[in-house]
Each structure stands twice: as structure tokens, then as C-alpha cells.
Amino acid sequence: MANIFVRRLFLASSHLTSPRWGCLLLAKRTEGTARVRPFSSEPPETISRYPVPYKKDLPYDIVELMEEVESKGGFLPNVFKVLSHRPAEFRAFFSYYNELMNKETGRLTKADRELIVVATSVHNKCLYCVVSHGALHRIYSKNPTLSDQVAINYENAELGPRERAMLDFALAVCRADTITEQHFKSLEDAGFDREDAWDIAAIAAFFAMSNRLAHLTDMRPNMEFYNMGRVPRDKSNHKAGKDGDK
Structure with missing residues (x-):
């Protein structure tokens, strides 16, 4: 597959x-x-x-x-x-x-999906998922700071209107708010459709379960996650090293 x-x-x-x-x-x-x-x-x-x-x-x-x-x-x-x-x-x-x-359909990027996990896992106080999926967001977005901002307070993070609407909806699902037509309209105004809304909600719901399993087990993040994606790889040095091996 x-x-x-x-x-x-x-x-x-x-x-x-x-x-x-x-x-x-x-x-x-x-x-x-x-x-x-x-x-x-x-x-x-x-x-x-x-x-x-x-x-x-x-x-x-x-x-x-x-x-x-x-x-x-x-x-x-x-x-x-x-x-x-x-x-x-x-x-x-x-x-x-x-x-x-990992689905390829819809309007959510890989970075979008990881940011949803970070924001909802913060609400659920899940250390493991905030750390591990924050690392993945840094890698997919190539933005070393945004997931940290979201982990503190997504409402103050440097988000565009699209990302903010996405996280507003994800947090509404995460908090078990009553979902109304206005929630869908806000998403549609940001460029999402109803299938995207299902994807956002499903990720928030699934990780609500995952977060609680992490709480139950006291799951601890691997140390490797903390530094991933924070400093871009020096491709010139990597290439020079390969050339030197010839």
C-alpha cells in the first residue's frame, strides 16, 4: 500500500x-x-x-x-x-x-493534519501527541516555530485565515461543542467543503481517544522528537561529504 x-x-x-x-x-x-x-x-x-x-x-x-x-x-x-x-x-x-x-483526497495537507493534532492534543493535555506531532508539523511545513506557537495558544499563533478556521472547527469538535451551520459556513468561507469538515472532525475525534490512551498509559515521548525539524539540514555539506567519498 x-x-x-x-x-x-x-x-x-x-x-x-x-x-x-x-x-x-x-x-x-x-x-x-x-x-x-x-x-x-x-x-x-x-x-x-x-x-x-x-x-x-x-x-x-x-x-x-x-x-x-x-x-x-x-x-x-x-x-x-x-x-x-x-x-x-x-x-x-x-x-x-x-x-x-495518509489519504490523498480533500484539501487538507499533511501539515494541516499535524497542526490539527497539535492544537487538539494541547486542549487534551497530551504531552506525547503535542511533542511528536509538533515534530511532524515542523518537517512537513518547514516552519520550525508555528507548532510551538499553537502549543501555547493557537489563537495568538501566526496563522492565516484558512488555518485559523480549520483549528477553530477542530477545537469545537474537540470540546464537544454543538456544531451548527455557522461552523460549516466558516469553513466554506475559508475554502473547505463538507468532506473536509468530516476529515477535520475525524482527526480531532480520533486523537481525543489517542490522547486519553496516552494519559492512561503515561506514554512518554522519545527524546528524538524534540529536535526534529528545528534546524534545516545543510544540504551543501551533505553533498560535499558525498563528493568527498568518491
């Missing part, structure tokens, strides 16, 4: 992507367990209040996915480890995530 989860959620500083996320998520559970090393016999940090399974105890398709994400991105985001506590729910969670965040 070309439209894959790893494109969006977990990118290392090299911004590499994984080619097979969707098919792995939707794969039928493989019989038996994978014979590979556990994550760690002595975890160096606590990332969840629930037990994190050893790799050897997980279904093979989930282990294969984790190893692919870690190989391509440079690290394994903690959400994979934490949610693997319940493999069937892990698959359902990421399958729906993939449908919401």
Missing part, C-alpha cells in the same frame, strides 16, 4: 520512509511468534505504566513492522511499544490512523 503510515508519523532526521506500512497493518496475524531480540531486558526508561511486551512474545507482523520503522526512521517511537500491549487494538488503531492521516 503506497499510502503508508511511516511517511507521516515517525521520521528520523534523515526523513526516510517505510514502503510497506499499510499492508503490514492489515495483514492477518501470523501463526507463532517472532524469534528476535526483546526491546530490552532492562528498559532504560519508563515509557508506560503498562508492561511493554518483549518482541519474542509479539505476533510476527507487528515485530516486522516495528523493525522496519526503526530501521527506516532511526528509532522506534514509544507509541508502538506501548500499544503493542494489546496487539489486536494496535492493528485497529494504526489502521484507522492510516486512513485519516
Whole structure:
């Protein structure tokens, strides 16, 4: 499946992507367990209040996915480890995530979708999602400061009318406000249609659940997220290094 989860959620500083996320998520559970090393016999940090399974105890398709994400991105985001506590729910969670965040239809950009997650996760006080999706917004928008502004107060952030209307609607859904025709009109005035409204609302609703799972488990962000996308890569030095290897 070309439209894959790893494109969006977990990118290392090299911004590499994984080619097979969707098919792995939707794969039928493989019989038996994978014979590979556990994550760690002595975890160096606590990332969840629930037990994190050893790799050897997980279904093979989930282990294969984790190893692919870690190989391509440079690290394994903690959400994979934490949610693997319940493999069937892990698959359902990421399958729906993939449908919401990786679709190519509609008027929402990748950066738009990440900004919705940041703004609604701030309202829900979710550290993990604010940090991780703030990192992704920096990468997709190439704007190293906007997600931080939104994380403090989106109403004071340097947003254009389009982004502001989008976040106003997302927060109305997040707060469970009564949605009226005026909400849709405000979106339409900013260039969105009713299908876009569904996308905005679905992202806000899905991450309301995700935020609460993060609260339940006390999920902690990987340290790698904090610096991602803040300083542009020096492409000239990268090219010079490659030329020097010739």
C-alpha cells in the first residue's frame, strides 16, 4: 500500500520512509511468534505504566513492522511499544490512523493534519501527541516555530485565515461543542467543503481517544522528537561529504 503510515508519523532526521506500512497493518496475524531480540531486558526508561511486551512474545507482523520503522526512521517511537500491549487494538488503531492521516483526497495537507493534532492534543493535555506531532508539523511545513506557537495558544499563533478556521472547527469538535451551520459556513468561507469538515472532525475525534490512551498509559515521548525539524539540514555539506567519498 503506497499510502503508508511511516511517511507521516515517525521520521528520523534523515526523513526516510517505510514502503510497506499499510499492508503490514492489515495483514492477518501470523501463526507463532517472532524469534528476535526483546526491546530490552532492562528498559532504560519508563515509557508506560503498562508492561511493554518483549518482541519474542509479539505476533510476527507487528515485530516486522516495528523493525522496519526503526530501521527506516532511526528509532522506534514509544507509541508502538506501548500499544503493542494489546496487539489486536494496535492493528485497529494504526489502521484507522492510516486512513485519516495518509489519504490523498480533500484539501487538507499533511501539515494541516499535524497542526490539527497539535492544537487538539494541547486542549487534551497530551504531552506525547503535542511533542511528536509538533515534530511532524515542523518537517512537513518547514516552519520550525508555528507548532510551538499553537502549543501555547493557537489563537495568538501566526496563522492565516484558512488555518485559523480549520483549528477553530477542530477545537469545537474537540470540546464537544454543538456544531451548527455557522461552523460549516466558516469553513466554506475559508475554502473547505463538507468532506473536509468530516476529515477535520475525524482527526480531532480520533486523537481525543489517542490522547486519553496516552494519559492512561503515561506514554512518554522519545527524546528524538524534540529536535526534529528545528534546524534545516545543510544540504551543501551533505553533498560535499558525498563528493568527498568518491
